[in-house]
Amino acid sequence: MSEQSATLGREDVAHVASLARLALTDEELDRFTVQLARVIDHARDVAALDVAEVEPTSHPVPMRNVLRPDVVGECLGRHEVLAAAPECEDGRFKVPRVIGEAP
Amino acid sequence: MSGPSTGWEIVVGLEVHCELQTKTKLFCACPNAFGDEPNTNVCPVCLGLPGSLPVLNEQAVELAMRIGAALHCEVRSSSFHRKNYFYPDMPKDYQISQYDQPINVGGYLELPDGSRVGIVRAHIEEDTGKTSHRGESGRIHSADYALVDYNRSGVPLVEIVTEPDIRSAAQARAFVAELRGVLVAAEASDARMEEGSLRIDANVSVRAEGTEQLGTRCEIKNLNSLRSLGLAIEHEAARQVAVIDAGGRVVQETRHWDEQGGRTVPLRSKEEAFDYRYFPEPDLVPLDPDADWKARAAAGVGMLPAERRARLAALVGSPTSQQTDQLQAAVDQGLDDLVVAAVEAGAPAGLALVRAVNELAVDLVAARALDPGSFAALLQLEESGALSPTQAKTVLATLRDAGGGDPGAIARSKGFEALAEATLEGVVRDVVDAHPDEWARYLAGDDKLAGFFTGQVMKATSGKANGKAVAGALRRLRG
Amino acid sequence: MSAREIARAVRAGERSARGVVEESLAAIAERDGEVHAFLLVTGDEARSAADAIDAAVADGRDPGPLAGVPVALKDNLCTKGIPTTCASRILEGWRPPYDATVVTRLRRAGAVVVGKTNLDEFAMGSSTENSCAGPTRHPADPSRVPGGSSGGSAAAVAAGFVPLALGSDTGGSVRQPAALCGTVGVKPTYGAVSRYGLVAFASSLDQIGPLAASVEDAALLLEVIAGHDPLDSTSIAQAAPEVTASLDVGVAGLRVGVCDELVEGTAPDVVARVQQAADALVDAGAHVTRVSVPEMRYGLSAYYLIAPAEASSNLARYDGVRYGLRVPASDVAAMNVATRTAGFGPEVKRRIMLGTYALSAGYYDAYYAKAQRVRTLLIEAFSRAYEQVDVLLGATAPTTAFPIGERVDDPMAMYMSDVCTIPSNLAGHPAISVPFGTGDDGLPVGVQVLAPALEEARMFQAAAAIERAAPAPGSGTK
Ligand SMILES: [Mg+2]
Numbered sequence A: 001m002s003e004q005s006a007t008l009g010r011e012d013v014a015h016v017a018s019l020a021r022l023a024l025t026d027e028e029l030d031r032f033t034v035q036l037a038r039v040i041d042h043a044r045d046v047a048a049l050d051v052a053e054v055e056p057t058s059h060p061v062p063m064r065n066v067l068r069p070d071v072v073g074e075c076l077g078r079h080e081v082l083a084a085a086p087e088c089e090d091g092r093f094k095v096p097r098v099i100g101e102a103p
Numbered sequence B: 001m002s003g004p005s006t007g008w009e010i011v012v013g014l015e016v017h018c019e020l021q022t023k024t025k026l027f028c029a030c031p032n033a034f035g036d037e038p039n040t041n042v043c044p045v046c047l048g049l050p051g052s053l054p055v056l057n058e059q060a061v062e063l064a065m066r067i068g069a070a071l072h073c074e075v076r077s078s079s080f081h082r083k084n085y086f087y088p089d090m091p092k093d094y095q096i097s098q099y100d101q102p103i104n105v106g107g108y109l110e111l112p113d114g115s116r117v118g119i120v121r122a123h124i125e126e127d128t129g130k131t132s133h134r135g136e137s138g139r140i141h142s143a144d145y146a147l148v149d150y151n152r153s154g155v156p157l158v159e160i161v162t163e164p165d166i167r168s169a170a171q172a173r174a175f176v177a178e179l180r181g182v183l184v185a186a187e188a189s190d191a192r193m194e195e196g197s198l199r200i201d202a203n204v205s206v207r208a209e210g211t212e213q214l215g216t217r218c219e220i221k222n223l224n225s226l227r228s229l230g231l232a233i234e235h236e237a238a239r240q241v242a243v244i245d246a247g248g249r250v251v252q253e254t255r256h257w258d259e260q261g262g263r264t265v266p267l268r269s270k271e272e273a274f275d276y277r278y279f280p281e282p283d284l285v286p287l288d289p290d291a292d293w294k295a296r297a298a299a300g301v302g303m304l305p306a307e308r309r310a311r312l313a314a315l316v317g318s319p320t321s322q323q324t325d326q327l328q329a330a331v332d333q334g335l336d337d338l339v340v341a342a343v344e345a346g347a348p349a350g351l352a353l354v355r356a357v358n359e360l361a362v363d364l365v366a367a368r369a370l371d372p373g374s375f376a377a378l379l380q381l382e383e384s385g386a387l388s389p390t391q392a393k394t395v396l397a398t399l400r401d402a403g404g405g406d407p408g409a410i411a412r413s414k415g416f417e418a419l420a421e422a423t424l425e426g427v428v429r430d431v432v433d434a435h436p437d438e439w440a441r442y443l444a445g446d447d448k449l450a451g452f453f454t455g456q457v458m459k460a461t462s463g464k465a466n467g468k469a470v471a472g473a474l475r476r477l478r479g
Numbered sequence C: 001m002s003a004r005e006i007a008r009a010v011r012a013g014e015r016s017a018r019g020v021v022e023e024s025l026a027a028i029a030e031r032d033g034e035v036h037a038f039l040l041v042t043g044d045e046a047r048s049a050a051d052a053i054d055a056a057v058a059d060g061r062d063p064g065p066l067a068g069v070p071v072a073l074k075d076n077l078c079t080k081g082i083p084t085t086c087a088s089r090i091l092e093g094w095r096p097p098y099d100a101t102v103v104t105r106l107r108r109a110g111a112v113v114v115g116k117t118n119l120d121e122f123a124m125g126s127s128t129e130n131s132c133a134g135p136t137r138h139p140a141d142p143s144r145v146p147g148g149s150s151g152g153s154a155a156a157v158a159a160g161f162v163p164l165a166l167g168s169d170t171g172g173s174v175r176q177p178a179a180l181c182g183t184v185g186v187k188p189t190y191g192a193v194s195r196y197g198l199v200a201f202a203s204s205l206d207q208i209g210p211l212a213a214s215v216e217d218a219a220l221l222l223e224v225i226a227g228h229d230p231l232d233s234t235s236i237a238q239a240a241p242e243v244t245a246s247l248d249v250g251v252a253g254l255r256v257g258v259c260d261e262l263v264e265g266t267a268p269d270v271v272a273r274v275q276q277a278a279d280a281l282v283d284a285g286a287h288v289t290r291v292s293v294p295e296m297r298y299g300l301s302a303y304y305l306i307a308p309a310e311a312s313s314n315l316a317r318y319d320g321v322r323y324g325l326r327v328p329a330s331d332v333a334a335m336n337v338a339t340r341t342a343g344f345g346p347e348v349k350r351r352i353m354l355g356t357y358a359l360s361a362g363y364y365d366a367y368y369a370k371a372q373r374v375r376t377l378l379i380e381a382f383s384r385a386y387e388q389v390d391v392l393l394g395a396t397a398p399t400t401a402f403p404i405g406e407r408v409d410d411p412m413a414m415y416m417s418d419v420c421t422i423p424s425n426l427a428g429h430p431a432i433s434v435p436f437g438t439g440d441d442g443l444p445v446g447v448q449v450l451a452p453a454l455e456e457a458r459m460f461q462a463a464a465a466i467e468r469a470a471p472a473p474g475s476g477t478k
C-alpha cells in the first residue's frame, strides 16, 4: 500500500461506501482507495488554502426570493406513477421490510 | 406510576413538527390534502423523479413567518440545506430543510400559568411520504414488507424546537395545548394530532434537584396525543431515575412510546452512525423577506390564546382560581368571543363565563353560533332573579338549539313565571309551619337547615322560586 | 445543410420536414452502427412530428424557427414516454412522465427529436466510455474517443446525422467533446437555460448547451432553449439572449485576452492553433493581449470536490423503490445496496464515494465548504481579468481525441481532460468551443472563448470571427 494517502485510507472508503449504500469487494476496495486517494491528494492545494474570510459561492448569479404562488396544478395520474414502480400493491409502492425507523 | 421520585427534576425539550395549511405542497403545485387515495397527489417533484426541481411556495413562507411572529421569534433571512439519509418514504433520499440559517430564531411561548418556554428555532422543511408496514402482526419489526404512499411527501412543515425549559409532564402538555391554540390563531395549521398534522418528539432527561448540569437525554419519537406525551415523559423520567439509582448511566438514544405496554422502548438503531452530510441546497436560492412582507405576515396572526384569556380576565375583574380555569376553558373551546359579546350586550361577566363553559359547551358548534344578544338577555333575567338558575339553564338550552330568540318569551311558554315576593313569603311561611322541629333547630343556630328549607320551597314551587329570594325570606322570618 | 437553411426551406415549403427527417434517419441507419452516437433512435415519433410540421406549413400556421430541423438529445434529458437512461443500468426501462423544459421548447420551435444520444453514465466522464451501453466512437477515427460526457451528441453532429444536438456541461461536457469532434459547443451562463428535466449530476454546475456544426446554428438553438423558466428556481429571470444578432458584428475594437492558464499544459499543436486563432482575431481588428487568471489552477481540485459532493446527494434517489432497476433483497436497506451496487458503473461509484467523503462529518469544512469559497476567489479573479479584456481565449481541451481505453484506468489523467473547461462552470460563466483546424494527428482542435456572466452576445461575436478565420479541414499547423 505504498500509494496509500495519508488523508484517505481503506477504512474511509469502506465507511463512505456504506453511507452511500454501495457494496465493494475487497479488490474494489483496494482499487478505489488508491484512486480516490489520488484525487484527495490533488485536492490538498484547496484544502490547504486559508479562505476563512471568503464567502462561499453556491450560486454563480446571485438571486433571492424565488417563489411560487400557492395555486394547485396538475398531478400525475396514478397509473403513470405506479407504472414505473418495480413493485406495487394497493396503489402504493411495495418494498421489502424496513428495519429501523427513519432518523 | 407517576413522575420520578422526590429529589429529581425532569428536564424536557420538545420538537414539534406542524403541517402548514397551504393549498399546495412546499415545492410543487400538488394539493396539500389529507386522506386522498394513495399516490394521487403526486408529481415529478414530490416523487423526486430524475430531473425535477423544487420551487418554494410563497404561502408556506408566509405561514412560517406568522408562526415566528406569534412565538416572538426574530424572523430572518434564511436558506435551505439537504439532509441526506436513505429511507423509502423520502423520494429523493434527502430532505430539504433549513439548517444553519432557519427563518425563525429565539422566541418564547407563555403558558396559562405564566411560565415561559423558550423557542430555539422554528424552521421550514418538507414532510416525507408514509410507510405502512404489512405482515402478520402489522408491527414494524415483524413486518414482511412495506407499502409507501407519497401523498404527504413534500407537504410543508414548520419544525418548532424548544429550549429544555419544561419541568413536568403537565407543563409539556400545557405547552402543546397552548401551541395548538397559537397555530390555529395564526391560521398556520389545523394542528390536529390525531391526523398527524402536529407530531411531537420529546427530549427527556433527569437531574438531581438543585443541580444545574443537564443529564443525558433520550429522545422519544412521534408522540401522537397529549395523553401519550404526558405518560411517555413520566415513564421515561422514572426509567432514567431507576437506571441511575441502580448505579447505571443513561445512554443517549432514541426511544419509542409503547402505548400498550405503558413504557418507552429503544428503537432498533441502524449500525451506520448518523451522518446527514448537510450541504446548501443548490436547487434553491436564499430567502430574504423584506420588512413589508414580515409585517404583513405578523398582521396575519389572529388574536392569540393568551390575549383572549387576558381579555376575559379583564371583564371578570380579578378572577378566582375557579374562574381562571373557566376562562381558559372558554378560550380553548372557542367560546370567548361569545362571552365578550354577551358582556358588551349587558350580561354579567362571571355568569356569562359559567354558563358558557358549563351549559353551552355541550354543543360547541351551536354555542359558537348563538346570538350574543339573546344570551345576554337571558343572563340578565337570571341575575335579576326573574328566573331561577334551573329555569335559566332550561331556557338557555332552547336558545342554543334555536341559535337565539327572546328568553322572556321562551320562559313564559315554559310557565316559568317568576314568583311575586308576597307569594314567595307565603310559601316559605307554609313550609316553616309544616316543619316546626327543623325551624327550631334553625333558630338555635343550625345554619345548614337553610338548605333544607330552600329545597322544600323549591319543591313546593316546582323550581320557580329564586334561591336568593328564598334565603332572604328565611332571614326575615328568623328576625 | 445547416439548421438555419433547413428551417428556412421547410418554412418556405421548399422542402418537407418529413424528407429532412428521413435523410437524417437514413444517415443514422447507415453509419451509427459504427459510431454508436445513439442509445435510442425514435424514428416513428420523429416521422409523425415531421408530418405535423408539414401539415402546419400546408395550413399556413407558423411551424416555428427550427421547423423540421432534426435534433438529437443527450440521454440525460427527460422525454415524456421515451426511455431516458443516463447510460446507466439503474435507469434501464424508465420512461419519464414529463418532458424537460428544453425539450418542450424544441418541440414548440418545430424541431424534430430523432433520438437520444450516448453519454458517460450520468454525465460523469470525458470520453463517453463510461456508458452501460458501450462507448461512442470518434466519427473521424473509430479507435478514438469522441470526448465526453456529451460524446454521443457531439459525434451525431460531427458525423452529419443531425445538424443540432443538446448536451449538458458540468465541467466541460459539451465543449470538450465538441472540440474533439470538430463541432461547435456552448456552455451558457448558469441559469440561462432551464435545468428542469435535466437529470442532475452537480446541480450548481450543470447547464444544458447546444452542439452544432456552425456558430450560427448553435446561436439559433441557444435562442430557442434559453430564457426564464418558473420550474427552475435558479433560472435567471430574463428573456433568451439575442445572440444571432451579434454574429456579423465583427470584432473590431474587441479586447481579447489569451489566458495563460488555458494554454499552459496543453499539447504544442493545440497551443499553435490557439495562437493562430488569436492572430486571426488581430487581423479582424481585435486588441489581443495576454492575461493570467492564476486562481484557475485551483479549478480542478475545487471541481472534483463540489461536483462529486452534489452528485452523491443527487444520485441517492436511485434506490430501487420507485423506478428503474431493483435487485431484490430481504430488507429495504439491503435492496438499496444490491440495486445501487449492480446499477452504477465504477466511475459513478467513485464519484459518489468521493462526494460522500467530501461532505461527511469532519471533512465538510476542509473540502466542500472550502471549494465553494474557492469559487468566490475564482469569480473575483475573472472579474479582474474582465476589467482588462472583453473575452478570454484559450484551448478547450489539452489534447485532440485520445485512443479508446487510454485513460479509463487512471481517473486523475481522465479528469485532467477538463482542466480548461472547468473554470467556466465554477464561475457560472458562458464559454464556447469553436473548431479551429486540426492537430498533428489530423484530428480536430477546438479553441475556447470565455465571457462574463450573461455576455453570450459578446462571446458569439468573437466565436463567429474565429469560425470565419478557421483553417480548412485537413490543413496542418505548420
Ligand atoms: Mg426536522
Ligand SMILES: [Zn+2]
Residues within 6 Å of the ligand: B025, B028, B029, B030, B041, B042, B043, B044, B045, B046, B047, B154
Ligand atoms: Zn408534487
